[in-house]
Each structure stands twice: as structure tokens, then as C-alpha cells.
Amino acid sequence: MSWEQTFGIWLAAAFTLGIVSFLYRDNIFYKVCEAIFVGSSAGYWFVTYFWDNLYRKFYLQAFDPVSPHIAPWVGFILGVLMLTRLFGAKIAWLSRWPLAFIIGATAGVYMMFYFVSNAMLQIGASIKPVFVGSFGDIVSNVLIAAGTFCGLVYFFFSKEHKGVFGGAARVGIWFLMVTFGASFGYTVMSRMSLMLGRLDFLFGDWLRLIS
Amino acid sequence: MKVKAFFLISAFVLSGFVSGFAQESAEPIPVENDSLTVAETPAPATDVVAKDTPNDAGGSITVTWDLSPDDTTKKIVTKYVVMRAEEGSDDFKEIGSQVAGKRSVTDNEVVDGVAYIYKVLATREILQDDAIIEVLSSPSEPVGPAKSTAQWFNMSRLNIFIGIIILCGAIIYYITAARGGKSFYIRKIAGIVEVENAVGRATEMGKAIYYVPGINDMDDVQTLASLTILGKVAEIAAQNDTRIDVPVSRSMVMVTAKEIVKESYSRAGRPEAHQDDQVRYLTDDQFGYAAAIDGLFVREKPATVFLIGAFFAESLIMAETGNSIGAIQIAGTAQPSQLPFFVAACDYTLIGEEMFAASAYLSREPKLLGSLKGQDLGKAVFLFAIVIGIILESFGIPVSNLFKVQ
Amino acid sequence: MRTREIIAFFALIALILLAKYVLPHPMQFSPTLSLIIIILLSLTFIIIGVLTLQGKFVERRIVFIYVGAALTLPFFMQIELEVPISPEVQSAYDQIESLNPGSKILAAFDYDPPSAPELQPMADAFMKYCFHKGIKVIIMGLWPQGPQQAGQSVEAAFEDDPALRDKIRYGVDYVNLGFQSGNEFVILRMGESFKAMFPADIYGTPYDSIPILRNVKNYSNIDYCMNFSAGKPGTQEWVQGAVDRFGLKLSAGNTAVQAPMIYPYLQAGQLDGLMGGMAGAAEFEKLTGYKDKATTFIKSQSFAHIVVIVFIIIGNMAFLRGKTERKVK
């Protein structure tokens, strides 16, 4: 193993322990690790944005020797306008234009995206014959339909939760609570395996206590 | 109002039928075809049709056929090969193939406006020791000419079009009604009501407020929603003379948040209290950001923490640390997978739609409240559609296709 | 820093040096010692339970220590955890077991390093089993890092049994086609032609000059498919794209987070078998006979799980007791 690798493994082990020490309380080791993490990750993304976005998505496209594209120049112009903030208040207001553009596009694109994937598709999936299959299937179908219905009733803002309507909203909260509990309990185990990966590194690659 | 709702609902349901029929009317027209059977060679495919692929940007023709009578489990037909030539030429080239039992191939290599002729070869590959030793095939009659074109409206999305028109129409209707002076009842939403109390608590304790707007960039509507809420929270904080800190993980969010916080201070009449370093960038990295936020929480010990926006796995890392320093935490996200963690670790959680409603609710502007009322009407239409749909489906009338997305 | 913390810090340094240079490598606790440790830890739970009942809720750092211990100690314990074999893993194993030597299996690696603790053990056991049984493996990935993870599995198999290095030849007994972008469209196009999607393997060797791929045109020339998936694109796309359309036979290994979403396909028969999370990996290791990391990891995971469950029970005991007391007053 080369010295860079050995050094790297010791460094990585020190960082691992430094971050874990936060569980005890904030301390100088965590603080050092945190500062290095913030700085290096900011640098990492800075570099990645430069090469993956600016170089590949703009430079290589716009200056393609065979068929140069025009579309990336729109992004370039928006980006330059964004940087006007660096050059004083006189022209800084220009940076609102690319923001307005991005906000408008985001609102437009995601409005359709969510309407389709979260509303249309989910409603389509809810519309299913209920009384088919075994008794168990029927119970399951009824529960899904009733749960979706009551859950949505809970989200009504313009009607007071009273009477039958309030009752449905309450059942809706119950369904939401079961959903939260189940998804939580469900995730616990896979979160444990994340730490196992680090322990495997510490005891295996670094200390070599396990084979 | 009820009449209007009924009208909207029936329009919605009807529209689905319309779009359902629109799709069906595009049935292929059968083409005459003589079947010539040669010994050992499979019979050709029948009813071959080549036509422009609908609802696309052009450059595509779809070829469909009915299976060859020899396409059975006996494997006399092993595949179909589709050949194409320009009209007036006999130079047929293979453009695609399909395994036995399949009935269509999409040719994406055509030029718009050029007429093409197609034929389908029902093919039998005879294998020996995994190697093809003989290929027998019989061509269908050539069909065409077919031309590809681009469409200006995607008919298969008509149902979505009508759906979004109804929803947006309802929202805009109530916004306009509110402009005209109508006022609407909006119920109390626990988490949102607590926003003001939470800011008040920080004021009493003389400590700062931290507002974390999630880890996504400006290309997520959750971030936009979070920033509009930030505007209201910062205004209340400025009125109370309580410092609000906004550490962010995206540069564009930083730029926007700076504008918002500054504006909130001047709306609160305290522009002099605003400091430039209240909004600051940390790092674009998910866990780097979480590490930095954790550090800030334990060192600065804010009295109130807002975690509102798009969060992923880091949600619990932040919320647990916020909890450990005893801060009042109000969270909100439309990330269904992270809601359980916020519910478990925070004092109040704005669940999905509630987060989007928060800025309208906090502003108390009638126009914005009107949009909530419109949203509710949309919800009523959806609920109605689900109930009716389930009933119809249970009686064997298929309607779920009305919500199909292509 | 308080003196106690300084002492703890130097103790940690000493422990690291001890572990690195003095302790035996690998280190293992005997079964008796392991049992004693487990009993001692369980006893401390009783103490915590009593304390909590007296109204003293333990602080979260105590919970952290227990989780840490539960995750760490099993690495060194020589104890066997009974892993019941679930029918879905058994069926995945049976399918591979029924293949004749020389059969060709497509192995799709659709995950990245963060999911490796759960999926790598499955992939390792799978690779070892196939190599020993003489099943030919065609590796591909719809996730960019997938093929690298596959490379690690191949290496793990060679390290486990160095004799395989001579027996198993690249290009003849296995091939790594690499990554192809395009998600579910790759799966669909492969139904027509593998070569269209993978004109060359990961080293740039043309498709046609690789012996194992001779006569492999599309799914119909593949005897079985195994998918290791951590999300999208993954098992769901394979079922919809390859099983439903082209009749591919498929089993899958999934992360625990993914698995429940995949169960309906199993019930519908579109999927032969399913290994879910660490438990699935441990079961598969047991069935194939190549016990390795998952068998260790599942111990840690189960212990950590039990710790969480016990703490929830303790928390509720005290809480309920407090409630009834208040009612009595």
C-alpha cells in the first residue's frame, strides 16, 4: 500500500471519529472536522459545478466544432446577469431578472409535474374496484380508499372540522399518524446499516481487527 | 356556489370521457393483404399499418401488424423484421425487429414530410448449437405511403389539460372574488398559528431565531414556498427586534433570501436593524450543510428553529440536534419520506399542503386566502371523482383510464 | 475541556494504538465471553428500567452508547444468530441452484456505495456461488457506480478462493459490460439487442469479440437474471421492462427501504425471489454457504434494533406509570 493510501486511511479514520464525537457533545475535534467538511465540500461542489455544468453543459455545447448549440447561451446570459450583484448596487438589480426567470420556469414546470405525478396518477391509482378478490383484499381496498378520503378531508382549510366532516378529518389524522409511524419504524433498520459501513471501515480497513 | 361546483365537477368527469374517446378513435384501418404460405416458411403478418406516431415532435412512424397465423407456441415465427423504403424506391432496409408475439415497432429514424413504404417480414431463424444456420422469412404486402409530422397539441394529455384548467380556474375565481371584497373562513392551522408564538418565545429569551430553508435550490417550489414564509417570519422577528439567522446551502437561495430579509426589515419599519451577514452561504453539500447547521445550533443555542423547505436524510440530524438544545422547532416539508422524522422530533410540523398554505395564511391577505379556498374546491372535485370512480369501477365501468398519463 | 474528558481522549488514543499494534488480528471474543457481555448489557437494561420507573428518564447519550455498543460488539463475537430462511429468499436461491453449469445469468448492478453495506454481501455471495458452480455471469449497471461494485464482488470471490483466479477467465466465464445511461429505455432496447446498448465491454473490447457473448442477442438467450437494486432505475423497471415484455426470469436483491414496494410483484409472480435488506443478504449467505459480512452485520443490526425496541418499551413503561399515578392522585 502506498504512503498516500496509508495516510488517507488514517486521515479518514480521524475524521470519522471526529464527527462521531459530536454525539457526546460539541468539541474541538468536531469543530475542526466540521470546518474542513464545510470548506472542502464547498470547494468540491464549486469544482463540480465548474466542470460538469459550465464546461460540459455550456462550453462543450456552445463551442462544439461540428454543430455549436445556441440554447446554452441563454443560460450563460442569465448567469452573467446573476453576477451583476458583485459590481455594486447600481446594476445589482439586474440579478433579479435571472431569478425571476428561474422562479417562473420552476413554478411552471413543477406545477405540471406535481399535478400529473401527485394528483392525476394518485387519483387514477385510487380509482379501483373495491369489492374484488378475497375478503382480505376487500378489507385492504376499503381501507386504502377510506384512508385516502379521510386524509384529504383533514387538509380542507376553508371548512371547520365539526360534525361528520370533523369526524372524517379525525380519522384522516389517524391514518396520517399510522403512516408516519410505519415509515419511521421502517427506516430504523436501514439507518443502522449506514453506521455498519463506517464501522467496517474502522475495524477492517484501518485497525484490521476483523478479516 | 353549489351550482358552480356541480358544473365544474361534471365538466371534469365529462372531459375525461372525451379524452378517452379521442384516444380510441385512432383505431388502425385494416389493409388488404394476400397471405402466401410457402412450405416451412412462416405465413406473413397481416393487417400491417404504418402511420405517423401521434402526439409527438415528429420524426417517428409507428408500424403495427396482426400476428402471423404461424406465430404460435410452436415457434415457427421467431421474430418480425420491419423494412422501410422511400416511396418510389425498392431499396428496403431493416429498421427494427421485434420478438414473436409482439405487434408494433416505432421507427424513429424518419424525416418529417418524406413518404415511406413499409413491410413486415415474419421470420423464422433455425438454430443449431446456438448458431443461426438458416433464416426463412415471408414479407407482408408493402404498406404506405406514411409521413411523419409533429403535432401542436398532445391529445393524450387532454385529460390533464382539463384537470389543470379546472383547478387553476377555481383558484383564480376565488382570488378574483376576494379582490372584489368577499372574505372567506379559513380554519386555524396549528403549526402556522404557532409561528408567531415561537418568534415571541425567542424575543422573551433574548436569543436568535434560525431559519433553515431546506437543501434544494431555487428550482424546487418547496424552496420558493419556504422563502415566502421566511418573508413573513422575518417581518415578525424584525417587529419584535429579534435576530433571525438564515444559513443556506445554495447560492441562489442566498441571493433571494438576502433580498427577502432586507425587505422584511424595512416593511417592519426597522431597516437599520438589518445586518448583511444574517443570510449566509455554507456549502452546497447535503451533509456538509447538516454538519455546519449542527455546529451552529449547539454553539449559538437559538431559542427557535424553523426547518421549512425540501429536506432529505439530513432532516433528522438537524431536528434531533435542534431538539437537544431545547429549541422550539417548527418544521414543514412536502417531502413525504421526511415528514415522520419531523413529526417525531419537532414541536410542530406543517404537513405537505399546510406548508404551501402557510405564507397565504400568515399574510392574511384576502387574495391569498382566496387561493386556499380555490384549492379546497379542487380538493372537493378530486374527492368526488375518486368516490364516483370507485363506484363506477365496482360496477365494472372502467374509468380509471381517465386519469392515465402518457 | 474537563479533566475527565482529557483522560477519555488519551484512553481512546491508547486503545487505538493497542488495537492497531498489540491486539491479535483478527480479534475475536470466545462464545462464553460474548455471552457474558450480552448478559451484562441486558442487566444494565434492568437498572435503566428501574431508574426510569423512578422518574429519571435516561438522557440521549446513554441511548447512543447502547446503540454504539450494539453495532460494534457483534463484529467480534463468535455467536451464531439463528436466521430463519424466508420463502422469498429460498425461492431466489432455488432458481439459481436449478441452473446447469454453463448457463448464462445476467447480473444487473443498480446501486452505489452508500447502499453497499446491504447489497454488497448479496452480490459477493452470488458471485462466489456462480463462479464455483460454473454459471457464466454477464454484468451490467444502470447506475454509474454499479459496475465498480460488481468488480469488487468479483475480486471478493477471487480473494475468498484464490483457485478461482486460474479457473475463471474474463470474457469466457464472466464479462463486465459497464454502465449505460438511459434508465428503463436501456432495459427495453436490450429486449431487441444487448449489443445496441453495450457495443463494447467496460475495457472497450467490442461486443462481438467476447466469447461469452457469442449468440447472446437479447433476453431470450439468457437463462436467468439477478438484479441488485437500491432504487430507481431498479427492480421495478426490470419487472416492467424485461419480465412483463420479454418474459425474462428475474430475482432481485433490494435495500430494506425498497423491498416493500417490490413485494406486490413477488405476489403477482412477476418476480421469482426477493432478498430484502441485510436480513435477506444474511439468509442468502446462509443458503449459498458463503457466510461473510451480512452474517456479521445482521447480528449488529438485530442487536441495535433490539436496543431501540427495549428503549421504546422502557420509555413507555415509565410514561404509562406516570399517567396512572397522576390519575390515582
Place this chain on the structure above:
Amino acid sequence: MRREIPIAITFIVGTVFIIAYFIPHYPFNQFENWFNDWFAIVAAFAIWLGALNLLKISAIKIFLKKTDQLHAALIIISFLVMIFYGFYNGFSGIMANPPYSYRDPAPGINFSWLYDYVYSSLSATMFALLAFFVASASYRAFRARNFEATLLLVAGFLVMLGRVPVGDLITQWLPRDYQLSQLANWIMNILNTAGQRAIMIGIALGLVSTSLRIILGLERAYLGGD
């Protein structure tokens, strides 16, 4: 004008992008792809603003406020080291024949080394802290405080038990379909699906409404003052 033009831009762009969803014809079919690229390019410019802000605030700490000097200095140093190797490896990569990427592994200390041993180890460990936080959160939150909390607790507890071999061991006497692991799957696939659907449909409605308010210029906080 400083507010009117941006509002007009938002309105026009937003409307065009909604309409584009229904038009398969060029150039509308390309808008979404273009937007993704444009956004990526703008983000690459914007990160200069963020990075300079990070450096400025750290520098102020070191030289003016004289607090947290070590912390601030480490941020600046590690940022610059990463940038140096990122650009050094990147530019030598595109000059080389055949060209290679800045993140390709190579012997010695370089961007890929920093990624593997510094960035990845920090990132993976921070992620792994969840193993502990998930435990402390469930210890605190899963208490039968009231009926709703009890539902949360019971659902969570059953699913948690159903996910470890122990769960099936204690219900081994039941038929396979009723064992704890299958019960957990049932809760996930039925009850959880119902709740998730309600949440998702609600989100769609809220999101459409928010987007519409933004496009119509009713929510304009992001534009700041005049």
C-alpha cells in the same frame, strides 16, 4: 420598473412552461431539457456568490472579529485546497491525450484522493450519525401520550419488529401470511399507501396553488424592495 420587469418575466416564462407541457412540437418539447441545462449553468455562475460569501464571512472572523479564527481559517484552507486540485487536475486532464476527467482516480494526492479520504469519509460519517439519532428520536417520540401518538407508536413498533428475524421467530406458529414480517408489509402497502396518497394529493394542490400565486405575481417577496 425594477419590480415590474421581473414580475412580467416570471409571468411570461411560467405561462410558457405550463403551455409547453401540452405541445409536442419543437421548440416547446425542448423547453424542459433546456431549462435543466440553463439552471445548471446559472447555478455554476451563482456559486461564485456563495463561495465569496463564505470566504468573506470567514475572513471577517479571522481579521476583524477575531473569533473562531481556527475554524474560519480551516474553512478557507480546505476550500482552496479542493479548488486547487480540482482545477489543476481538471485542466491537465483536458490538455492530456487521451483526455481524462478531473475526478478520475490516479496515484498520489489529487482531487480523487481528496474525494475518497476527506470528503467521502466526512460525508458518510455524518450520514451514519442517523443510526444514533433515529434511536434517540424513537425513544422520545414513541410514547403513548394520546390516541394519535399511540397509533404512531403501534404502527412503528409493529413495522420495526416485522423487519428483523426476531419478528418472524415470535410469530412462527402463524401461517406465513400472518407473520409479523408480512403484517409489516401489509401496514406499509395498505395503511401507509392510504396516508401517503392523501399527503401527495394535498401536496399537488398546494404546489399548484403556490406556483399559480407566484406566476400571477401575488407572491413577490423574492423580488425584495425597490
